[in-house]
Amino acid sequence: MAQVLAKRVHTRLPGASAGERDPIGIAASDIVPVAPPLRASRLIAVRAAVGRAFINRNYALFMAGAFVSATGSWAQSVALGWLVLELGDSEFLLGLTNFAQMVPLLLLSIPAGALVDRFSHKRLLLVAQTGTMLSSAVLATATILGVRSIPLILITAVTSGLFNAIGWPTWSVFIHDLVGPAHLRSAVALNSARFNLTRVIGPAVAGVLLASYGAGVCLAIAAVSALGVIGAVLAIRLPPFEPGPARPWLASLQEGLRYCWNAAPVRRLLLVTAAVGFLAMPYQTFLPAFARDVLGRGPQALGLLLTSVGLGAIMGAALSGSRLAARRVQSTMMALMVGAGLSLVVLSFSRRLELSMLTLAVTGLSSIGYLAMANATLQLTCPQALLGRVMGVWTVVNAGMTPVGSLTIGAVAEQLGLTTALAGAGTLCALLAITVGWRGRRRLNSLPPA
Numbered sequence: 001m002a003q004v005l006a007k008r009v010h011t012r013l014p015g016a017s018a019g020e021r022d023p024i025g026i027a028a029s030d031i032v033p034v035a036p037p038l039r040a041s042r043l044i045a046v047r048a049a050v051g052r053a054f055i056n057r058n059y060a061l062f063m064a065g066a067f068v069s070a071t072g073s074w075a076q077s078v079a080l081g082w083l084v085l086e087l088g089d090s091e092f093l094l095g096l097t098n099f100a101q102m103v104p105l106l107l108l109s110i111p112a113g114a115l116v117d118r119f120s121h122k123r124l125l126l127v128a129q130t131g132t133m134l135s136s137a138v139l140a141t142a143t144i145l146g147v148r149s150i151p152l153i154l155i156t157a158v159t160s161g162l163f164n165a166i167g168w169p170t171w172s173v174f175i176h177d178l179v180g181p182a183h184l185r186s187a188v189a190l191n192s193a194r195f196n197l198t199r200v201i202g203p204a205v206a207g208v209l210l211a212s213y214g215a216g217v218c219l220a221i222a223a224v225s226a227l228g229v230i231g232a233v234l235a236i237r238l239p240p241f242e243p244g245p246a247r248p249w250l251a252s253l254q255e256g257l258r259y260c261w262n263a264a265p266v267r268r269l270l271l272v273t274a275a276v277g278f279l280a281m282p283y284q285t286f287l288p289a290f291a292r293d294v295l296g297r298g299p300q301a302l303g304l305l306l307t308s309v310g311l312g313a314i315m316g317a318a319l320s321g322s323r324l325a326a327r328r329v330q331s332t333m334m335a336l337m338v339g340a341g342l343s344l345v346v347l348s349f350s351r352r353l354e355l356s357m358l359t360l361a362v363t364g365l366s367s368i369g370y371l372a373m374a375n376a377t378l379q380l381t382c383p384q385a386l387l388g389r390v391m392g393v394w395t396v397v398n399a400g401m402t403p404v405g406s407l408t409i410g411a412v413a414e415q416l417g418l419t420t421a422l423a424g425a426g427t428l429c430a431l432l433a434i435t436v437g438w439r440g441r442r443r444l445n446s447l448p449p450a
Contacts, residue, residue: 058236059178059187063194065232069129070195072225074202076136078306079210079218080153081288082299083143087150091289091418095410098285099403100154104161105168106400113169113392114252117385120241121174125233128167133226135159140219148215168399169392176379176387177238185376189321192372196317196364199310207303256389259382266381266390270397272337272436273374277401278408279429280340280367283347284309285406287360289418295353304353305360312361316369325373333373337433339366344426348419371398 084097116124139156142148172188179187206218247255261267284306291302316336319325325332343362350356375394382390405425412421 056179058238059175061232061235062174062178062229063190065228065230066191067194067198068228069225070198071202071205072222072228074198074306075206075209075218075225076222077284078203078206078288078299078302079215079222081285082210082302083148083215084150084153085288085292087148087153091286091413092410093150094285094289095282095406095408095413097153097157098282098406101157101161101164102399102403102406104158104165105395106403108162108165109169109395109400110253110257110389110392112166113256113389113395114249115166116170116173116388116392117252118388121170121177122233122236122238122241124166124170125174126230128163128170129226129229129233131163132160132167133223133230135163136219136223136226140216140223143214143219144216164399165395168395169388172375172379172391172394173387178236181380184379186321188372188376188379189317192317192320192368192375193314196310196313196368199313199364200307201310203303203306203310205303207300210299210303253389256386256393259386260390260393263381266378268436269374269378270393272333272432273371273394274397274401275432275436276337276340276367276370276429277398278405279425279432280337280344280363281402282405282409282425283344283363283422286409286413286418286422289413290347290356290422294419295351295356297353301353304357308357308360309364312364312366313368315361316365316367317372319365319369320372320376325369329373329377333370334433336366336370336373338430339363340370341426341428341430341433344429345423348423348426374398 080097081094084093087093135156139148139153142152175187175191176184209217209221259266260270287305288302291297291299291305295301319332340363343359343366347356347359347363350359375398378390378394379387409421409425412424
């Protein structure tokens with residue numbers, strides 16, 4: 001009995017304050033705190049770390065659903081690239097397919113950003129994800145039934161891009177809704193790490209499925225996986241959306257564009273990101289051709305190449321959320337841009353799978369690290385009332401410039417060869433980072449790390 005009482009004296013009810021008594025009548029103020037056992041301390045530390053990583057219930061739900069959906073999307077990306085090569089046998093068609101999927105982002109993301117500032121972010125995400133799921137389902141059904149064709153692929157790519165033009169700006173703002181500005185940099189870094197972890201898993205699984213069962217199965221998995229985000233968004237609980245004061249549509253768009261141009265650090269950040277989207281990011285479009293024509297390998301090698309990009313990107317996402325990166329924002333982003341460009345140059349000379357995988361890991365680290373840092377910095381800089389429109393512009397310069405670069409690099413690859421096109425794009429990216437990025441280093445380094 002004495003041992004039982006000794007244990008009770010050294011415990012405290014959860015939430016008890018000084019002066020309160022537990023059921024056996026011992027005052028909380030009389031309790032002498034003792035350190036928990038070592039094993040319990042470790043368990044508490046692990047739980048606290050997990051809680052900090054996922055920030056809150058809503059964000060954890062969103063990341064879980066996004067993980068499922070993005071894994072399927074990467075499976076679709078692998079299958080689609082290989083399918084285009086089988087049907088058209090052309091690097092230009094690879095670039096054209098990417099252009100068809102991404103060009104709606106270039107044309108419509110800025111008007112969609114105005115929608116984000118006016119309407120419920122949950123509803124916009126549900127519309128975007130449902131439309132993407134249906135377009136993937138149509139292509140999967142056609143492929144399984146044997147009626148696949150390049151025109152059908154291009155049509156479904158454009159349709160998917162139309163819904164992405166709504167979904168992508170909304171996605172960034174929705175993360176801001178879930179965590180608030182205090183945790184935004186960590187949330188963006190974790191979202192980027194989650195996305196790129198699926199870049200590791202999705203292509204690896206897709207390479208096996210593609211070799212064993214064909215592209216139709218990969219596309220069908222992508223369609224079903226879209227339910228992950230849809231279910232997560234439906235389960236998330238947020239206060240009712242309160243739109244800002246209604247303004248004429250054109251005036252609202254002009255206000256967002258005027259801010260992006262007049263705020264010098266924001267303008268520079270957007271212009272440099274546009275160059276990254278045009279020069280550095282299109283390389284992913286041409287990895288199917290690189291695996292087949294340069295390395296002489298098949299779908300499984302393509303899966304390994306994309307997996308390497310994902311592993312590097314996870315490290316880049318972790319770097320983007322570090323305190324070191326936050327203290328030297330522009331200097332770190334400039335170094336990452338140089339790394340992305342030089343790694344593409346090295347890739348253009350590689351003829352071995354192992355070297356290509358290592359080089360692509362560096363490319364993934366550099367490019368994704370830069371984009372994650374730029375995304376968080378932009379959101380922490382701009383006013384909340386303009387966030388949707390600013391992120392619409394961000395989507396244009398980030399994702400919208402990639403199809404233009406893909407089409408351009410694809411055309412150069414048709415004339416001069418894929419390796420020459422990759423080397424040229426990488427060289428220009430590195431030179432741009434050194435020249436333009438160096439001039440503005442003080443401006444962005446002066447922004448608060450938040």
